[in-house]
Amino acid sequence: MDRPIAYDKLAREERFVRMRAREVAEIKVSQGLPPFPDLSSSESIKERVHGIMVGELQAMEGAGRSVCDFPDAPWEFTMDMARQTWDESRHVEIYLRLLEHLGGYAGEFPETTILWRCACAEDAAARVAGVNRGLEGLACDVFNQLVHIARKIGDPILERAVDFVLADEITHVRMGSKWLTKLTEGDAERRRRAIEFQESIDERFNLGGVRREGDHDVVSISIATDVRRMAGFTDEEIERLIKTTQRSQVY
Amino acid sequence: MRALGGWIALTPELSAKLLMGRHVWDLAQQCDAFGQRLPELRSRAHVSEAANPAVATFMDSLEDAEGPDQTVERLVGVYGVVKPHLLATYRDHLARANPVYEPPTRRILARCIDDEERHIAAGETILKYLAAGPRVTERVSARRRHLEGLLAAAGGVTGDGLATRDAPDVARRQTDLSDDAQEFIRLEKATGTWPVPEDLEEAQRSFAAALVAGDDAALARWLVPGLELEATAWSSLRGTRYSRHLTVAFARLGYQRLVKTRLEGPSSSATVLARWTSSPEGWRIAALDVAGRDAVRPA
Numbered sequence: 001m002d003r004p005i006a007y008d009k010l011a012r013e014e015r016f017v018r019m020r021a022r023e024v025a026e027i028k029v030s031q032g033l034p035p036f037p038d039l040s041s042s043e044s045i046k047e048r049v050h051g052i053m054v055g056e057l058q059a060m061e062g063a064g065r066s067v068c069d070f071p072d073a074p075w076e077f078t079m080d081m082a083r084q085t086w087d088e089s090r091h092v093e094i095y096l097r098l099l100e101h102l103g104g105y106a107g108e109f110p111e112t113t114i115l116w117r118c119a120c121a122e123d124a125a126a127r128v129a130g131v132n133r134g135l136e137g138l139a140c141d142v143f144n145q146l147v148h149i150a151r152k153i154g155d156p157i158l159e160r161a162v163d164f165v166l167a168d169e170i171t172h173v174r175m176g177s178k179w180l181t182k183l184t185e186g187d188a189e190r191r192r193r194a195i196e197f198q199e200s201i202d203e204r205f206n207l208g209g210v211r212r213e214g215d216h217d218v219v220s221i222s223i224a225t226d227v228r229r230m231a232g233f234t235d236e237e238i239e240r241l242i243k244t245t246q247r248s249q250v251y
Numbered sequence: 252m253r254a255l256g257g258w259i260a261l262t263p264e265l266s267a268k269l270l271m272g273r274h275v276w277d278l279a280q281q282c283d284a285f286g287q288r289l290p291e292l293r294s295r296a297h298v299s300e301a302a303n304p305a306v307a308t309f310m311d312s313l314e315d316a317e318g319p320d321q322t323v324e325r326l327v328g329v330y331g332v333v334k335p336h337l338l339a340t341y342r343d344h345l346a347r348a349n350p351v352y353e354p355p356t357r358r359i360l361a362r363c364i365d366d367e368e369r370h371i372a373a374g375e376t377i378l379k380y381l382a383a384g385p386r387v388t389e390r391v392s393a394r395r396r397h398l399e400g401l402l403a404a405a406g407g408v409t410g411d412g413l414a415t416r417d418a419p420d421v422a423r424r425q426t427d428l429s430d431d432a433q434e435f436i437r438l439e440k441a442t443g444t445w446p447v448p449e450d451l452e453e454a455q456r457s458f459a460a461a462l463v464a465g466d467d468a469a470l471a472r473w474l475v476p477g478l479e480l481e482a483t484a485w486s487s488l489r490g491t492r493y494s495r496h497l498t499v500a501f502a503r504l505g506y507q508r509l510v511k512t513r514l515e516g517p518s519s520s521a522t523v524l525a526r527w528t529s530s531p532e533g534w535r536i537a538a539l540d541v542a543g544r545d546a547v548r549p550a
Contacts, residue, residue, distance in 0.1 A: 001257055001314040011263040011319040014499035015442060017509045017524060017542075024504065027526075031505040060272045061260035067275055068257030071299070075286065078253075082279030085256055089272025096265075096438045105442040106265070110502055110509060116260075 004069045007120040010061065010113060016054075021112035036210050038220045039149050045158075046102040050109045052142065053095035055135075060088035062119025062131055070124045074182070077124065080175045084132075087168045094161050101157055118201050125183040129194040132176020133233075134201035137241075139169045140231055141211060144224035148216040166227065173231035199244075206245045213242045252278035254314045255329060262322050266435040270377050273430040277366045284359045291355065302410030309401040316394075323382045324394045330374025331391070332398040336407060336414070338367040343414035369430065376432035445501035451508060451527060454534040459496040459512050462523065465489065475528065475535040483539035484523060492516045508534075511542055519545055
């Protein structure tokens, strides 16, 4: 079995349309639309939920690869990645059902593989830093905001489902922090590279200023400072993330 | 466990993906329980070591079905060969494990038996769903024969010979741990009918027919002003014979629509992606790309 696999080996049913994230954003902007769904309408919520479903799919695939790709990593690492695979597969199901609930279907919007590419890092420490801390941190932001919006529009199904998933994501961030520390013990250079990788992902998913500190109703993706604290991010890390969003170029 | 984890990304079908994703964690817990029990029995913990070289050969062969079109080979290997064998091995071990001396081992085996019965039932359900059709059924049988031969030659995973206790009929086993295979299949099929506007459906049908006919003039009529046919992916497909077309995806990109069409011919197939935009003249194509050649079909 190939370990790891090339990122273009990610397998999909034909009903999914795969496009580059930049191209999707550019085409939407050319139509006078925001580059990312802004949660201002039921249609944009559906599009956001579809994006999350695809993200969960890729997270399941990425966690599964982490079970497979690192046979020499500590056994407890494999256990955590296996648990995460299970969690993500339940999340995929939850979001598929939420899509049905919102009148949508799998494949209704293009899939971008930017998240999966991040999950293809060859070093286990970089992978957990990038995926569990970078991407799952982003998930904390997105889900926390979605819970708020669902509550506001009076959709208890969406609110409760996403809230349960959010609890898992917090656990995944904690796993990432634990393994970033353990895997890089006594290897400052490896730790530096892993953190650098995570920061490059944070920067990428600031989405040119779309993710920011601010009110759920005003900002497209609001940084969930309290949830991030609960997940184990330090105040210094949160502050640094907020600062990077302020200097991210507008798309 | 590691093979299932790695295969999720390599498997196109949603139902099979979800199945594997659910079972990786159960298997990790099984490994962990056995691994913790081993030192209690004065052995080493968590050492991955095949019982003999033939077991390693069997496992290598099991794992080599990595292609996107080999989902049924993967499923039959794990759910049709390995797991029934493990189930029989666990049952055999449980029957021989002394109830007074070995309750810790017996408890682990009971949990594993429970998991494997559930996994096999779910796996067989998905396999039956994906392996419809005589050609796929033959692939399943061939794969099963091949792997069972290797497993028998290895003397089973323990190397001590195949356990003789047959797996009981587990097909009707109740699932209560959220790995209901029927639900995975339902979710995979849930798309139903795409909400394609009538006028776009008509345009798409004419366009796809022009692709099959290789009619440049008819194709060019569907392009937005300024987009030349030569500048599209059609230039790389022209000359290939296709006999039929099938719409395989319909997505939205703002006000525009993405339609994926599979073209099938006697010697090859291709998938093209058209981005349709509404205009005063009706629906027109703003971009045309090749999404895949000799496109892989599910299972």
